[in-house]
Amino acid sequence: MNQEINPWSSQPTVDIEKLFSEFGIEPISEVTDILPEVPYFMRRGIVVGHRDYGQIADAIRHKTPFHILTGFMPSGHPHLGHLLVMKEVVWHVIQGGSGYITIADREAHAVREIPWRLCDEYGREYLKCLFALGYEGKTYFQSRNDRLKDLAFEASTKVNFSELQSIYGFSPDTALAHALSVITQVADILYPQVDSEPAPTVVPVGIDQDPHIRLTRGVAHKLRMFTVEERDGYISVRSKNAPAKALEDVHRAFPGSKKYEGHVDIPGSTCSDVSAIAREIELSHGGFGFFTPSSTYHRFIPGLQGGKMSSSIPESIITFQEPDEAVRKKIMAAFTGGRPTLAEQKELGGEPDKCPLFLLNLFHMVEDDSELDEIRNRCLSGEMMCGQCKKETAERVLEFLRDFRGKMDAVEHLVSL
Numbered sequence: 001m002n003q004e005i006n007p008w009s010s011q012p013t014v015d016i017e018k019l020f021s022e023f024g025i026e027p028i029s030e031v032t033d034i035l036p037e038v039p040y041f042m043r044r045g046i047v048v049g050h051r052d053y054g055q056i057a058d059a060i061r062h063k064t065p066f067h068i069l070t071g072f073m074p075s076g077h078p079h080l081g082h083l084l085v086m087k088e089v090v091w092h093v094i095q096g097g098s099g100y101i102t103i104a105d106r107e108a109h110a111v112r113e114i115p116w117r118l119c120d121e122y123g124r125e126y127l128k129c130l131f132a133l134g135y136e137g138k139t140y141f142q143s144r145n146d147r148l149k150d151l152a153f154e155a156s157t158k159v160n161f162s163e164l165q166s167i168y169g170f171s172p173d174t175a176l177a178h179a180l181s182v183i184t185q186v187a188d189i190l191y192p193q194v195d196s197e198p199a200p201t202v203v204p205v206g207i208d209q210d211p212h213i214r215l216t217r218g219v220a221h222k223l224r225m226f227t228v229e230e231r232d233g234y235i236s237v238r239s240k241n242a243p244a245k246a247l248e249d250v251h252r253a254f255p256g257s258k259k260y261e262g263h264v265d266i267p268g269s270t271c272s273d274v275s276a277i278a279r280e281i282e283l284s285h286g287g288f289g290f291f292t293p294s295s296t297y298h299r300f301i302p303g304l305q306g307g308k309m310s311s312s313i314p315e316s317i318i319t320f321q322e323p324d325e326a327v328r329k330k331i332m333a334a335f336t337g338g339r340p341t342l343a344e345q346k347e348l349g350g351e352p353d354k355c356p357l358f359l360l361n362l363f364h365m366v367e368d369d370s371e372l373d374e375i376r377n378r379c380l381s382g383e384m385m386c387g388q389c390k391k392e393t394a395e396r397v398l399e400f401l402r403d404f405r406g407k408m409d410a411v412e413h414l415v416s417l
Helices: 016-023 054-062 080-094 105-111 116-132 146-156 161-168 176-195 207-222 244-253 271-284 324-332 342-348 356-365 369-381 386-410
Strands: 047-051 067-072 098-103 138-141 201-206 226-231 234-239 258-260 263-267 294-298
Touching: 016 207, 047 207, 067 080, 067 176, 080 098, 080 116, 080 201, 080 294, 080 356, 098 116, 098 176, 105 116, 105 176, 116 138, 116 386, 146 176, 161 176, 161 207, 176 201, 176 207, 201 207, 207 294, 226 271, 234 244, 234 271, 244 258, 244 263, 244 271, 324 386, 356 369, 356 386, 369 386
Parallel strands: 067 098, 067 201, 098 138, 201 294
Antiparallel strands: 047 294, 226 234, 234 263, 258 263
């Protein structure tokens, strides 16, 4: 692995272009034309990459079943840095997806040593935020889901410690609980297909979370009974320790097929049709029939002082319950994309694409594209100084937070876990 990616780091050290080329992540722009509508977070270049999102776009377009899952580690109060993923989930549910939210309290306890009491408190806050955004779907805490734990155990049979060392850089000093939290996240990603039905599943994540996606895709493949491959003129269904009766059922399902030791070759059919029937046969024999999960990847919203917006850096974040004056003070003290002097700012203009406040507007605070373009142009031309931008942004953020707090209070009864 040429580029180390640490899903638990508070610093956004990931080189996006390098990550895409090394690990096969593709630009989201290649599949957005399939969607009936393109959401703002894709249109504005916030969500930038994907793995196998085409199957999700197809499901949205053709109104066929799919799942949308993501998780939140309750290591602190939710903040504006978490809002984008929440919006992605809600949008996909509106498009017809069945929603699943996991509160990763096992991860918070194992990696951050957060007490269980606080895991519960923070987790409930995350759920209130989601319901305030209009989320409809299932929610659960990792530590309280026995079916998830059983799935994690099953997944662990397909992963060895050397693989975790390779992907995450684990050492002999790594706590077993940390490794267990990783396997629990694998189970989280696969869980909707066990709790409901096998169907394409998309997991929206930050780019730093890609190791979890890669590991889970591998585990999903290993837990399948069959591999379906398109060959020259026929489709081959190959057994991966499937029961002999299951392979025989595949042979019987396709008249004219030829059965060999360990595989069945099927002429005159399509890969998608054979895959669907092979999955049904697998399920009838007690298998999982997993679809390999998909993912989308979004850019980081920078912290107010630069770097990553992270709960471990209090001055970088704005939580949903902070007093108005504290919010205003943080914004007025924020790093910007301004020039060193006022004269240079007027002459050269600002650099909005480097400015955490402009990006805060781009991610969340300005819904209208033309209004956002106007803000950007005023900055680029030197017409608007950073002080004025800070004041305007502070008012937008405060208005959003006041409204959002009211919505959170109104949905508190929905958090029943």
